Amino acid sequence: MVRSCTKCIYDDNVPGITYDEKGVCNYCRQHEQLEAEYPTGDAGMKKLREMAALIKRSGKGKKYDCVIGISGGCDSSYLLHLAKKELGLRPLAAHFDNTWNSKTAVENIDIMLSKLDIDLWTYVMDNDEWNDLAKSMLKASVPEIDALSDIALTTTLYMAAAKFNVKYILNGHSFRTEGITPINWFYFDGKYIASIQKEFGTRKIDKYPNLWLGRWMKWLVMDIKRLRPLYYMDYRKEDVKAFLSKEYGWKWYGGHHLENRYTAFNHYLLDAKFKRDLRYVEFSALIRSGQMTRAEAIEEIKKPQPFPGELITEVKKRLGMGDAEYDAIMKLPLRSAKDYKTYRPTFKAMRGFFWLMYKTNRIPKSFYIKYCF
Numbered sequence: 321m322v323r324s325c326t327k328c329i330y331d332d333n334v335p336g337i338t339y340d341e342k343g344v345c346n347y348c349r350q351h352e353q354l355e356a357e358y359p360t361g362d363a364g365m366k367k368l369r370e371m372a373a374l375i376k377r378s379g380k381g382k383k384y385d386c387v388i389g390i391s392g393g394c395d396s397s398y399l400l401h402l403a404k405k406e407l408g409l410r411p412l413a414a415h416f417d418n419t420w421n422s423k424t425a426v427e428n429i430d431i432m433l434s435k436l437d438i439d440l441w442t443y444v445m446d447n448d449e450w451n452d453l454a455k456s457m458l459k460a461s462v463p464e465i466d467a468l469s470d471i472a473l474t475t476t477l478y479m480a481a482a483k484f485n486v487k488y489i490l491n492g493h494s495f496r497t498e499g500i501t502p503i504n505w506f507y508f509d510g511k512y513i514a515s516i517q518k519e520f521g522t523r524k525i526d527k528y529p530n531l532w533l534g535r536w537m538k539w540l541v542m543d544i545k546r547l548r549p550l551y552y553m554d555y556r557k558e559d560v561k562a563f564l565s566k567e568y569g570w571k572w573y574g575g576h577h578l579e580n581r582y583t584a585f586n587h588y589l590l591d592a593k594f595k596r597d598l599r600y601v602e603f604s605a606l607i608r609s610g611q612m613t614r615a616e617a618i619e620e621i622k623k624p625q626p627f628p629g630e631l632i633t634e635v636k637k638r639l640g641m642g643d644a645e646y647d648a649i650m651k652l653p654l655r656s657a658k659d660y661k662t663y664r665p666t667f668k669a670m671r672g673f674f675w676l677m678y679k680t681n682r683i684p685k686s687f688y689i690k691y692c693f
């Protein structure tokens with residue numbers, strides 16, 4: 321018998337799950353704590369206005385007062401609207417182009433930026449180097465192939481902020497829709513990527529914007545802060561999608577985080593090889609924030625995920641892999657960050673420094689808790 325949470329759809333298969341006397345899981349309780357910490361409605365709006373006032377003050381006399389990462393997805397598109405139209409900020413949009421963007425994503429980026437009259441700073445990745453790194457992550461047989469995009473985007477945002485002397489980076493994350501990833505599912509850091517590339521790659525990291533600890537510390541000391549404004553909103557995905565379509569002509573790309581072909585492949589790989597269906601995370605979040613019922617989620621999760629059939633063919637072609645090599649990679653024993661060198665021991669040793677960074681809004685609390693212990 322697999323026991324399941326009485327509120328969300330997390331069950332015994334989720335690492336680190338515990339249940340209280342009402343049968344509610346620890347992840348649901350974590351969500352409640354976040355809700356208490358980040359109020360919405362009038363109280364949330366007040367927090368957002370205070371945040372905007374600080375950002376405006378820091379940007380006096382500068383061309384931009386904040387940097388916003390944009391993917392063409394729903395959250396970052398909405399964040400641009402919120403920042404400029406609702407809060408009166410002067411954002412610079414920054415984009416990391418891993419050359420796997422979907423056509424819809426590119427159109428969404430164009431449409432949002434032109435209608436809001438926001439400048440864009442893009443870091444375009446060298447295609448061959450990206451493919452070599454992507455192949456190394458696959459050969460390493462770890463579940464974090466998307467760490468490549470995530471780390472590179474973070475670095476890109478810092479680079480843009482440092483270049484234009486901007487002190488605030490705004491992030492479109494909302495725990496109300498993204499959810500809380502089970503403990504030990506994923507681990508991301510710059511050294512992790514570097515050690516995997518050293519072992520499996522055919523070239524050195526050159527153009528890839530890695531988040532090396534040295535440069536990251538330099539940006540932290542420069543007092544560049546990362547904030548998550550959507551935490552203060554009752555962020556409802558369906559309403560936001562409808563709003564963006566109506567107001568801007570923005571288009572839905574047909575699946576959570578499927579705006580990028582490589583990210584779409586990541587979802588497929590996690591499901592097929594690692595038996596991790598990311599919809600559990602998303603649906604559970606939507607249940608906790610009242611945007612989906614548990615019964616709806618149970619029905620929906622039974623349906624196979626809508627992976628475009630040509631995706632695997634495209635990945636093989638772009639990464640220059642034959643069927644035999646690809647099949648061998650899919651059959652490799654599963655490995656994790658524990659099998660490779662990472663910054664984790666360093667992060668733990670520097671716990672005091674990161675505590676200070678968290679307390680001064682320079683890193684998210686989740687980083688401090690997850691990486692420094």
Ligand SMILES: [Zn+2]
Binds near residue numbers: 325326328344348
């Ligand atoms: Zn739960």
